[in-house]
Amino acid sequence: MADRRGILLTLVIFGFIFLSPPGPNGPPAARLHERPRLEDVIAEEERSLEVLRNATYSDLWENSANGRLLLDEAPQLNLTGFRPDQGFAWAAIPAVKKRARELLNNALGTSVTSAEGASGIPIDLPPLYTNITGYVHGPWVRSKLQDTAARPHLNLSSYAGEGPFGALLPRVFDRNITGDAGDVSIRFHERSPYAPDILQVPGSINITGLGAEITLRDPANENEAELQLYGVYNMDLGQAILTTTSEKMAGVFMLAHFALSEGTYAPVKAYMNHSISQTVQKRMDGIIESFNPWPSTGEGGPPSNLNPPNCELIIWLQQLPPRGLPIALPQTNYLRFLESELRFPTGAFLPPAPQLRFNMLAFSPDCGYVLESKGEPDFVPQEGEHLVGPKIETLFGDGRNHLLLFALIIGGQIALLKRQMHEASTPSTRSRISFTTIAMLALGDGFATMTLLLASLFISNLSVDLMAVAFLSFVAVSFFGMRFMFDVWTAHAPERERAAREEAEEERHRRERLRDALERIRAERNERLQQLAAARTSETSNVEQPVVVGPPLANHEQTTVAADPPAGDALPAPAAATPPMDSTLPLTTANVPPPSDPQLTTPALAPTTTNTPSATVPVTTAAGADQTIPDTLPLPVTAQRPTDTGATPIFMPSDQDGLITQTEAGFQINMEVEPRISSFGSLYMRFYFMLLGVLFVSLNAAGWPSVLRRFYFTTIALVYCSFWIPQIFRNVQRNCRKALRTEFVLGQSVLRMMPFVYFFWYKHNVLFASQSLYSLTLLALWLWIQIVIITSQEIIGPRWFIRKDWAPPAYDYHPVLREDEEGNTLPLGLSEATPSSPPTSPLLERRVSLNLSSPIARRSSLAKEHKERGKRVYDCAICFQDLEVPVVETDESGDSGLASGLLARRNYMVTPCRHIFHTACLEGWMKYRLQCPICREALPAL
Known part of the structure; x- marks a missing residue:
């Protein structure tokens, strides 16, 4: 135990310094308390x-x-x-x-x-x-x-x-x-x-x-x-x-x-x-x-x-x-x-x-x-x-007008958000939207709410106006923003579960590789120990030999029974030398047949091992795998022997908190690799804690030196104006277009830029903030770049500005249609059903009921002839209208066809089952069901 007597002496010295009575001239410690x-x-x-x-x-x-x-x-x-x-x-x-x-x-x-x-x-x-x-x-x-x-x-x-x-x-x-x-x-x-x-x-x-x-x-x-x-x-x-x-x-x-x-x-x-x-x-x-x-x-x-x-x-x-x-x-x-x-208004026009x-x-x-x-x-x-x-009266009057304008801006944001929520009313459309984008928009509304509420406590003349606008902003973040966040969060649940399973599978593979490496090391160690024991056996004549179970096996099938080496320097009982392991065989027990007799003859074990009740004896095979034989009574003769199929039993608990797997050492619960947010309630709390944290840091930053304060608020504004970046990233990851309405993107960008225009450009703002056209230009240019990128993703493609290997593979609904034999990607059109075969789509059911399944009627399902070279005409099974698509002929180069049909490819969509539809028709269909309208094949989300 450490000697703490020096601490007591230090406390006595400090007590004497601070508690000593002041003299005529008083020591420094006494003058400090004066x-x-x-x-x-x-x-x-x-x-x-x-x-x-x-x-x-x-x-x-x-x-x-x-x-x-x-x-x-x-x-x-x-x-x-x-x-x-x-x-x-x-x-x-x-x-x-x-x-x-x-x-x-x-x-x-x-x-x-x-x-x-x-x-x-x-x-x-x-x-x-x-x-x-x-x-x-x-x-x-x-x-x-x-x-x-x-x-x-x-x-x-x-x-x-x-x-x-x-x-x-x-x-x-x-x-x-x-x-x-x-x-x-x-x-x-x-x-x-x-x-x-x-x-x-x-x-x-x-x-x-x-x-x-x-x-x-x-x-x-x-x-x-x-x-x-x-x-x-x-x-x-x-x-x-x-x-x-x-x-x-x-x-x-x-x-x-x-x-x-x-x-x-x-x-x-x-x-x-x-x-x-x-x-x-x-x-x-x-x-x-x-x-x-x-x-x-x-x-x-x-x-x-x-x-x-x-x-x-x-x-x-x-x-x-x-x-x-x-x-x-x-x-x-x-x-x-x-x-x-101005001081006592009577309503006179001045x-x-x-x-x-x-x-x-x-x-x-x-x-x-x-x-x-x-x-x-x-x-x-x-x-x-x-x-x-x-004057103060004029300033308060201007403040009321500016608050009214800000209330109109918040109302416009709510209207745009409501229209977007109505547009994204299905899981298919919500899954395209980035949760982080909606959370950043809601975080800005929440920050405005808290700021207005704090200002209402200090500005008594505008307290009612400030609280009214704060309530409107609170409605925007609580009733609409958080609700939309919850809908998007729910739509992303399958993705999160799939990602969690992939992480868990990757972790399982890693653990299996680690376990295989440990088993290989253990097998090599056992082999060295057996060789050492065999060498000692030749020198000592009173050591028992291991008992071989059954007839002699082949080099890779002979099974020996040995106990794990005890702790310390003690060695196990000597066993027969095991032939070298074949590295071509996998390290599993599937290569070793199950024993036909439950009572196996085991070698002589050390006293410390044999006297242990209910002990398990590992059986080491030549392949390097271990089998555990319980030390229990034999089963009845009439009992059915279980067949070892090599599969690992898995039990699903009722709460689905984790998978229970039966392993060699017993039962093991496989939990998640990393903790995930189990419910939206925890995310809700994190959202408001982040909001309060940003608010407190911003209030503290108001007293910082001007350089740090300007840098902090400019950084916060730049981060806030990056709310379209997560949506751009999600479009790239999922290879989807039209996740958000164009009016929502443009409207939210303009409305959320207005407060920065007010403080950075308007000279007579209520906070007397100095004009900063450079900061305003930087924010406006950064936001405009995001709008251009997210708009170009709808027209050109979500991944036009990145390499193919930078994003995970995703299905392209707008492929280049080729007619050559090697890259034949021409769609099939409608399936040709015969009277003896059941219909494969609602359209064919209707044709059968109307006796329209004749060869003449079924001819419309095939590609129609077109006078212009490089084009084909198909029937859209949703709107029953002709669909003209560009096709790369056999003698054309792929580059020329790609360049000529870049924008024309956006007019059609081809499913993985090679059915073709109008883009607007299939997108409207996929809002409610991710199935092919013809063959009911599952479709990847946009």
Whole structure:
């Protein structure tokens, strides 16, 4: 047993490290467990709020004399993030705010800044949205201020967290943008979760709270930063100021100091005092229990030194005048009425609402980067139009319309599937269809169902519409898709059983070959042992000789009885030398005749063998086979002796779980070689488990890096659009055509391609997915190739694009008819029945009943004469119409006949019994019965 005392010592050491009380300086393990308490956080918020109440605009940022930052002259503003020892790049704020004023002037006019700065009341403003809830997205570029702005001087060792065994290595900052260009998406909430209603301050300036979810995509390092910001929105100016708040920067407490002028500083400060006071009071009352009511990520849990640091961000957003407003009407009044109608619809007929337009300026004080939205006046409109997007009411309206369109698409899929199910209503037609193709189509409908149901839980405004479309998709997968899968699965049952039997037969042959090899090895071993025993017998005179049963036999018929050698080095009793085995005889017991006398004289056996009750003595023949003679009493004289025919008895149990075979060693149960799906119920469970697995992986992939996420979803889309590949493969395997209707193939391909067209090509999709024409072209081209192949299989042949030895042999119902004697493949037509012979088909029965069996009437069963060379005319026994077929004459080459009749061969079908019919007639017949209409010969399935 292993010594585990070292484990106990290790546990004691770890317990001492983690459970030791913290000292004055505290070991690293004690500092790891230190967490800020909620009371301490509330106390720090109250102190920061008091600093905000006592601050003024000129105390912190600018001096009217030189316009420089005066951090050293404002020590009373003791806020987290403003301390000089933190090394933030606050010296760049004057240049950043100057750039924000330029963007404001470009958006609203040059007179806005002076008028707003003097009295705080803007004049001559263009019409702007007061409610900006919605989505905007567009490109960003690195600002020109990046090269001139002051860089941060951070002490990176302070960001290295403490682990159980000391300080960790400095880590990379999250949300650090290093590229020169990228994309940004912003979703505006109506107000922040802990903000009061609209606050109107003296001067007719309306301020409201604002929350935003921002996604910054950086193609340089394939990074995507998602963060939440909180701030205020000035409805008169259309200006929003947002910031992050964390344990290393008190963003919301310093938000008022990010105002562009002293005129807007006062209303922002009043609003933030009111908002933060309400939030702190709710925290003291226990209503808000999170450590950070304004989290940038997550749920505002307690900070941890083990989490990587994040770049803080301050964003200035300026609304641009909307486009498309009627010039004849007062634009401001019209925009207010439009907003009211969108929010509280009364049924008035209105044109589409203009989109939201914003420019953006983002600054990170600790990471030191400055970003701007790409647009005028620095860039032409073709390169970028800043940030553009719909209002939330317009987005929800478009979402309802798009969901209605998707519902129509699902309805079309159900209609096509229903028509295909009606067409494939017999086992013969269902056996042609690939089960994997139908399962992939149903899997796509199931994935759409689960996705819509999950979306309905998060989008409350569209929950009813999403659940309705999800139910329609659920009907498509459960009532139609799964039912069709079950029908196809049932039709494929004989194939699966036949394949299982072939596998079992192949496994049986393999085991027989192995058993024969073992018997041959055993016979050689016994021969060597007998030779060794014979050599020892010549040296020892007191060893008994084996008893020979009956008269002497021939070399290949002499039978000796010997026991198996005992375990160990003990040798059996010596026996007479056996002549060498003839390798030409098979290793079976059929060459040895059964003994006529049940009581055979056996040789002297070892005591360990003869004293065993009910022992069996193997009889070794010269042919190498073994026979087992039970050690029992002889049968009565009147009992009939069984005749050994050489066959192996097989017993079929009632449950047919396996075949019971009587072997030499007893009874053996032959089970299946590999476990198979015994019922459709297990397949049903596998289908839904696969669906849930794909759904969970896809939800997890939404948070992967952009490269991996794009690769995953493109791969999933490419695999899903390969649903015709299994059908093409089945057509090749079975050499069948027209397994699926042409309208089903084309219709399903077009309808199932529409969602990809919507997301990859439509610019204003609800998910704001970027256009990817290359991906859409790849999917469309791949699907089109499959359609072309599956259509060509119906016209040219299922195996026209592969070699003959690549697929199993199958009967060709469209052979080339030849008239030469060597390859005579001309059909027989109808069988000529005589009055004395019974009819061989319903057609002949009818002719006999109508006395039409005269030689003149029976002449129509033969090939009729045709004036044109290389053609014959036959009668179709199903439609009673003439059938003209091309025939290769004796003096024609096979290649010329094959080329000339490639398409003409599709008009007729010749059965294995050499009867010819119209293709449409025989295919319609074979939908219900796989028998020849004339001779009732079994026909292979199409």
